[in-house]
Amino acid sequence: MGKTLFEKIWEQHLVTSRPDGTVLLYIDRHLIHEVTSPQAFEGLRMTKRRVRCPELTLATMDHNVPTVDRMNIKDPISKAQIEALTQNCAEFGITLYDLKSDRQGIVHIIGPELGLTLPGTTIVCGDSHTSTHGAFGALAFGIGTSEVEHVLATQCLVQKRPKMFKVEFKGKPKPPVSAKDLILKLIGTIGTAGGTGYVLEYCGEAIRSLSMEARMTICNMSIEAGARAGLIAPDETTFNYIAEGNRPFAPKGKNFEKALAFWKTLPTDPNAKYDREIIIDASQVAPQVTWGTNPGMVTDVTGKVPEPNQVPGYSAKDVEQALAYMGLKAGTPITEIKINTVFIGSCTNSRIEDLRIAAKIFKGRKVAKNVQVLVVPGSQQVRKQAEAEGLDQILKAAGCEWREAGCSMCLGMNPDQLKPGERAASTSNRNFEGRQGKGGRTHLVSPEMAAAAAIEGHFVDIRNWKMG
Amino acid sequence: MEAFKSHRGLIATLDTANVDTDQIIAKQFLKSIKKTGFGEHVFYDWRFSPDGKPNPEFPLNQDRFRGASILVARNNFGCGSSREHAVWAVHQYGFKAVIAPWKESNGLRIPGFADIFRSNSTKNGLLTVELSEVEVEEIFQMVNRYKGLEATINLEEQRVTLNLPEEISFHFEIDQSIKEHLVRGLDEIEQTLQHENAIKAFESRHNLQFG
Numbered sequence: 219m220g221k222t223l224f225e226k227i228w229e230q231h232l233v234t235s236r237p238d239g240t241v242l243l244y245i246d247r248h249l250i251h252e253v254t255s256p257q258a259f260e261g262l263r264m265t266k267r268r269v270r271c272p273e274l275t276l277a278t279m280d281h282n283v284p285t286v287d288r289m290n291i292k293d294p295i296s297k298a299q300i301e302a303l304t305q306n307c308a309e310f311g312i313t314l315y316d317l318k319s320d321r322q323g324i325v326h327i328i329g330p331e332l333g334l335t336l337p338g339t340t341i342v343c344g345d346s347h348t349s350t351h352g353a354f355g356a357l358a359f360g361i362g363t364s365e366v367e368h369v370l371a372t373q374c375l376v377q378k379r380p381k382m383f384k385v386e387f388k389g390k391p392k393p394p395v396s397a398k399d400l401i402l403k404l405i406g407t408i409g410t411a412g413g414t415g416y417v418l419e420y421c422g423e424a425i426r427s428l429s430m431e432a433r434m435t436i437c438n439m440s441i442e443a444g445a446r447a448g449l450i451a452p453d454e455t456t457f458n459y460i461a462e463g464n465r466p467f468a469p470k471g472k473n474f475e476k477a478l479a480f481w482k483t484l485p486t487d488p489n490a491k492y493d494r495e496i497i498i499d500a501s502q503v504a505p506q507v508t509w510g511t512n513p514g515m516v517t518d519v520t521g522k523v524p525e526p527n528q529v530p531g532y533s534a535k536d537v538e539q540a541l542a543y544m545g546l547k548a549g550t551p552i553t554e555i556k557i558n559t560v561f562i563g564s565c566t567n568s569r570i571e572d573l574r575i576a577a578k579i580f581k582g583r584k585v586a587k588n589v590q591v592l593v594v595p596g597s598q599q600v601r602k603q604a605e606a607e608g609l610d611q612i613l614k615a616a617g618c619e620w621r622e623a624g625c626s627m628c629l630g631m632n633p634d635q636l637k638p639g640e641r642a643a644s645t646s647n648r649n650f651e652g653r654q655g656k657g658g659r660t661h662l663v664s665p666e667m668a669a670a671a672a673i674e675g676h677f678v679d680i681r682n683w684k685m686g
Numbered sequence: 687m688e689a690f691k692s693h694r695g696l697i698a699t700l701d702t703a704n705v706d707t708d709q710i711i712a713k714q715f716l717k718s719i720k721k722t723g724f725g726e727h728v729f730y731d732w733r734f735s736p737d738g739k740p741n742p743e744f745p746l747n748q749d750r751f752r753g754a755s756i757l758v759a760r761n762n763f764g765c766g767s768s769r770e771h772a773v774w775a776v777h778q779y780g781f782k783a784v785i786a787p788w789k790e791s792n793g794l795r796i797p798g799f800a801d802i803f804r805s806n807s808t809k810n811g812l813l814t815v816e817l818s819e820v821e822v823e824e825i826f827q828m829v830n831r832y833k834g835l836e837a838t839i840n841l842e843e844q845r846v847t848l849n850l851p852e853e854i855s856f857h858f859e860i861d862q863s864i865k866e867h868l869v870r871g872l873d874e875i876e877q878t879l880q881h882e883n884a885i886k887a888f889e890s891r892h893n894l895q896f897g
Contacts, residue, residue, distance in 0.1 A: 238863035256719035362770035364809035
């Protein structure tokens, strides 16, 4: 019987099987950042252990960094965390892209940018959105700090083999419907725990038609469906992305040719078996907007805020609690929800393509009165590229704030936070209570939907709206 | 790591599904570079009102749950962010175990806990117990009926027993690797380092450049 992409990568990274049914899986790339690594390094020091493969470990600062005046961190605790990472990397010999580096950025943005993220590799990071890298056909997943310490010490992880879930998007999304809408639609369909215990493999005509940036948006949110990892088989789009651009860690010349031959062996064989399958018609997907306090609480832009007893998979009590937190009344059309903040950024939607889309919509227009718009590029490279293309000028002329790279308002660990009661259209990945700031209300949308909402001051069905 | 064999303690109930790790430990507490001091911040935004006073509505602020060491919640506990700080917070607050129901949806079993949370719990000696929705509902009802209800969780026997005159007990399934890890209180890194030869052999045949 044929093998899935996942099975091939899994088997190629098996170090040994353990008697209890778990395996030791070898890790090719370990990405670390300031928030989930300090306790792991402390553990190494206490047990007098070393970092086994510092050359396979790469660090950056992203979660708590300010996006204005970033060399001058005012919060002493944030500063101490940044300093701890600097010191730990120096002590253990790990390459660090710090705030002075033009390669700094959100860890899941810089991995692909640097050419570190390659098909057929295993990649882990102490961050649940590590699933992003699966867009390249890499088995990539988030881990906790104890596991960060384990990988630092052994370059391996103890893992139980997950099940495989095939997610086929047939047909093509009709622009301006985009990747974000497809993944939100999936999460709304299977629920936030529907993928728990599985690796999702996305396939179908829609996926093949998407750029690498858009594929990363899809894989990024696998964890919002409960799946630790999402995968997309590498193809010409993938190979071209790796070959183009300035990617210092990507193989070059003869090595590239050898790698390419190997990458082409990775896609799932025709007769391989999955544990579960679902088909979604991408051509029928409408722009999506979340109305509740988790990414599964989502509906079409043409929909209404639901009645508490009419949401499959949620108890009336859960929906009532969500609506109370969100300050929404059942029956309100989504397009009547007014917003006062727009966040364009995060590892879900802060790549150059996302900023180009936003700039196209903002060009020659103005942000609505009383709406604040933050545009936070995912990396300093994205920022530089956007500035070279003049996107920053367009965005600033429209009234957007143009910031420096980091996770920013996606999780509000830095000063970019919603205030109680503020309502945001956000291109990020989580609408949990308090996620973007205590009492803040988040609606997850695509960059297209966020930009349109910024201009109109409320959500609009971008299919019937002049996109610019 | 401290071993977990059996534990008896007071039950606290939290009648919410999809409790995410942002809720368990809010972002402002992730800046610490230490592994301790998280317990007092657990469920911060639910436990405390905007003025900083304890919210009397929140179960853990109620007298009947003071000193609880077993937390019972609804499905998909610990979803979202991979932050292990969430497990440290629950554990350091005093909980030794969390119980959540698996549920059935279209003939499929939806686990009671998010994957990363469960894995992080195991590494820290916090037991996650999955029961059926009916069983968890029964615990909720019994806790409402009997103030101060305690339970005994025997991991070796895979059994949760409500300490009532008329004993109610539930068998639970658990991954054998997790059970062994907890019962023996193993140091996973130490175990892996014993496979040094296998790791070295793997590294010599594995071409990192090409995966």
